[in-house]
Amino acid sequence: xxxxxxxxxxxxxxxxxxxxxxxxxxxxxxxxxxxxxxxxxxxxxxxxxxxxxxxxxxxxxxxxxxxxxxxxxxxxxxxxxxxxxxxxxxxxxxxxxxxxxxxxxxxxxxxxxxxxxxxxxxxxxxxxxxxxxxxxxxxxxxxxxxxxxxxxxxxxxxxxxxxxxxxxxxxxxxxxxxxxxxxxxxxxxxxxxxxxxxxxxxxxxxxxxxxxxxxxxxxxxxxxxxxxxxxxxxxxxxxxxxxxxxxxxxxxxxxxxxxxxxxxxxxxxxxxxxxxxxxxxxxxxxxxxxxxxxxxxxxxxxxxxxxxxxxxxxxxxxxxxxxxxxxxxxxxxxxxxxxxxxxxxxxxxxxxxxxxxxxxxxxxxxxxxxxxxxxxxxxxxxxxxxxxxxxxxxxxxxxxxxxxxxxxxxxxxxxxxxxxxxxxxxxxxxxxxxxxxxxxxxxxxxxxxxxxxxxxxxxxxxxxxxxxxxxxxxxxxxxxxxxxxxxxxxxxxxxxxxxxxxxxxxxxxxxxxxxxxxxxxxxxxxxxxxxxxxxxxxxxxxxxxxxxxxxxxxxxxxxxxxxxxxxxxxxxxxxxxxxxxxxxxxxxxxxxxxxxxxxxxxxxxxxxxxxxxxxxxxxxxxxxxxxxxxxxxxxxxxxxxxxxxxxxxxxxxxxxxxxxxxxxxxxxxxxxxxxxxxxxxxxxxxxxxxxxxxxxxxxxxxxxxxxxxxxxxx
Numbered sequence: 001x002x003x004x005x006x007x008x009x010x011x012x013x014x015x016x017x018x019x020x021x022x023x024x025x026x027x028x029x030x031x032x033x034x035x036x037x038x039x040x041x042x043x044x045x046x047x048x049x050x051x052x053x054x055x056x057x058x059x060x061x062x063x064x065x066x067x068x069x070x071x072x073x074x075x076x077x078x079x080x081x082x083x084x085x086x087x088x089x090x091x092x093x094x095x096x097x098x099x100x101x102x103x104x105x106x107x108x109x110x111x112x113x114x115x116x117x118x119x120x121x122x123x124x125x126x127x128x129x130x131x132x133x134x135x136x137x138x139x140x141x142x143x144x145x146x147x148x149x150x151x152x153x154x155x156x157x158x159x160x161x162x163x164x165x166x167x168x169x170x171x172x173x174x175x176x177x178x179x180x181x182x183x184x185x186x187x188x189x190x191x192x193x194x195x196x197x198x199x200x201x202x203x204x205x206x207x208x209x210x211x212x213x214x215x216x217x218x219x220x221x222x223x224x225x226x227x228x229x230x231x232x233x234x235x236x237x238x239x240x241x242x243x244x245x246x247x248x249x250x251x252x253x254x255x256x257x258x259x260x261x262x263x264x265x266x267x268x269x270x271x272x273x274x275x276x277x278x279x280x281x282x283x284x285x286x287x288x289x290x291x292x293x294x295x296x297x298x299x300x301x302x303x304x305x306x307x308x309x310x311x312x313x314x315x316x317x318x319x320x321x322x323x324x325x326x327x328x329x330x331x332x333x334x335x336x337x338x339x340x341x342x343x344x345x346x347x348x349x350x351x352x353x354x355x356x357x358x359x360x361x362x363x364x365x366x367x368x369x370x371x372x373x374x375x376x377x378x379x380x381x382x383x384x385x386x387x388x389x390x391x392x393x394x395x396x397x398x399x400x401x402x403x404x405x406x407x408x409x410x411x412x413x414x415x416x417x418x419x420x421x422x423x424x425x426x427x428x429x430x431x432x433x434x435x436x437x438x439x440x441x442x443x444x445x446x447x448x449x450x451x452x453x454x455x456x457x458x459x460x461x462x463x464x465x466x467x468x469x470x471x472x473x474x475x476x477x478x479x480x481x482x483x484x485x486x487x488x489x490x491x492x493x494x495x496x497x498x499x500x501x502x503x504x505x506x507x508x509x510x511x512x513x514x515x516x517x518x519x520x521x522x523x524x525x526x527x528x529x530x531x532x533x534x535x536x537x538x539x540x541x542x543x544x545x546x547x548x549x550x551x552x553x554x555x556x557x558x559x560x561x562x563x564x565x566x567x568x569x570x571x572x573x574x575x576x577x578x579x580x581x582x583x584x585x586x587x588x589x590x591x592x593x594x595x596x597x598x599x600x601x602x603x604x605x606x607x608x609x610x611x612x613x614x615x616x617x618x619x620x621x622x623x624x625x626x627x628x629x630x631x632x633x634x635x636x637x638x639x640x641x642x643x644x645x646x647x648x649x650x651x652x653x654x655x656x657x658x659x660x661x662x663x664x665x666x667x668x669x670x671x672x673x674x675x676x677x678x679x680x681x682x683x684x685x686x687x688x689x690x691x692x693x694x695x696x697x698x699x700x701x702x703x704x705x706x707x708x709x710x711x712x713x714x
Contacts, residue, residue: 118281239266402441483500509547
């Protein structure tokens with residue numbers, strides 16, 4: 001069985017909904033559920049598609065009045081128009097672009113000056129589609145009744161009537177069926193419903209319907225692509241007011257008593273689109289193309305001061321404007337009503353928001369320096385930071401238990417503190433060293449004590465096993481995925497594998513010429529990867545104890561090395577801000593990712609966290625300034641040593657060397673402000689449990705979140 005869904009509609013907990021449950025006598029296994037995603041086209045795939053598109057012309061050509069283009073012509077325009085090659089990595093957008101480009105581009109025009117957006121492609125596509133059908137109808141032999149209907153449509157502007165039909169259909173689909181993209185129409189039963197206005201047998205309606213990008217199967221109709229429905233609905237929301245109403249809003253400074261009912265009844269006020277990312281994207285791009293639309297959005301925000309009925313329009317408007325990059329520094333926003341708005345990353349420095357309704361507003365990364373927030377309503381506002389835990393000592397490491405119920409922290413005072421995450425209450429303290437790990441299958445804790453490792457109950461502290469073997473201090477401990485083994489590294493340059501049931505040493509790995517910095521088990525527990533100060537990565541067979549591969553075609557020191565969730569790749573992060581991908585079974589170098597592109601995979605914790613990766617003595621015992629933990633992107637007043645994702649991917653815990661642990665909501669984490677210096681080295685990398693988000697940290701105090709699948713910043 002295949003379950004498919006558009007990625008933007010998947011919640012953070014979607015795996016728990018789809019993953020099959022096991023018989024109660026069986027152990028759950030991730031092998032029962034496999035996930036596949038449709039990735040964007042590569043440049044090579046784009047070129048291949050363009051060649052196929054040209055070969056199929058002119059049958060696929062939308063505008064036959066344009067000269068025939070070769071594959072070279074298309075690729076030349078795709079490469080020269082700024083940002084277009086990245087935009088058309090989406091296969092559907094590539095199709096739209098190829099059909100629209102001949103009309104958008106003129107041979108005498110400097111294509112490097114063309115600003116082409118996603119919404120611009122859809123604008124051109126819809127008009128081209130209607131233009132082609134208009135020509136088809138004009139050249140067709142029609143009945144007397146059909147010809148009369150066509151003549152009337154042509155006299156009234158066929159293309160504009162076609163756009164009006166499609167927009168009204170999209171609006172009706174959202175109004176009457178919540179955006180469900182499929183309409184079922186049976187004339188006998190539905191001829192008196194709202195559907196009849198679009199699907200009846202009326203000749204004009206039939207012509208407009210058959211000239212629209214709709215697909216039909218029996219009694220069901222839908223647009224060719226869900227994004228067309230969203231685009232058309234965004235057109236509905238960006239429609240202008242009637243001429244006599246515009247001055248009441250845009251010309252508010254000039255006074256007047258014109259009606260303001262348009263904001264109450266306008267589609268912008270009918271439903272919140274904050275959770276509709278595609279519609280928000282279309283509308284934010286429309287802001288840059290239509291100055292009057294921007295003015296109407298600003299007017300909606302200010303109108304909400306006096307009329308609570310337009311609060312939905314106001315919340316939508318400010319969400320669109322912030323996404324479009326409009327800044328509100330120093331703005332007079334007193335008394336505005338924007339409940340539920342998403343102004344993540346918005347610039348509101350010195351803004352006057354006294355008395356505003358900010359209920360349930362997403363303020364993640366919002367710049368609010370010197371903003372006036374007195375008397376504002378801020379119930380359930382989202383800052384994405386939860387109350388921090390004051391440990392009282394420098395924090396070395398923190399790890400969530402596999403069920404997310406406990407957060408365990410080690411301190412510079414050689415204490416291990418256990419918190420219950422439901423209430424963030426401290427429940428127990430243990431003596432111990434800096435390095436520790438939590439079993440993924442039991443409530444056991446493995447902790448460093450001088451040259452040994454003790455394994456015991458996480459709550460009572462009762463010791464069950466003591467592991468001896470290292471001749472120097474243990475710097476890292478990690479459990480295998482099934483909890484049957486533990487790997488430890490120490491300052492004696494060795495890697496040891498232990499049985500958690502007997503405490504026996506299973507393997508001692510030698511081979512690195514300098515200190516071992518990090519290790520990671522493969523997801524199936526059959527391999528181990530290690531990185532060292534000797535500038536090599538090595539993989540080891542757990543069953544045989546043999547060294548499998550040595551990866552050394554790089555010149556920099558790797559601070560971390562981690563397997564991808566499927567075990568097929570190894571990602572390493574070095575000290576010159578480069579992340580490298582390797583094939584785990586062959587050791588073949590795949591690619592390196594620079595400052596703005598990250599496609600590396602890793603496990604849950606970063607370099608300093610110590611669950612599936614480790615760090616050298618310099619980082620563990622003398623934490624460097626790796627992260628900026630401030631939720632608004634401004635410089636933090638404390639040093640954050642590292643971060644760790646919770647198993648349910650809902651929280652990140654960041655901890656510092658001055659004794660605080662801060663907790664963040666990460667339903668959709670956001671990138672921190674990037675350093676201007678592109679050569680700042682990345683010191684550690686961590687991944688969310690579901691592999692969807694990756695976090696990197698560098699030496700000057702910045703943490704960046706990335707979407708792992710695409711490499712885009714979040």
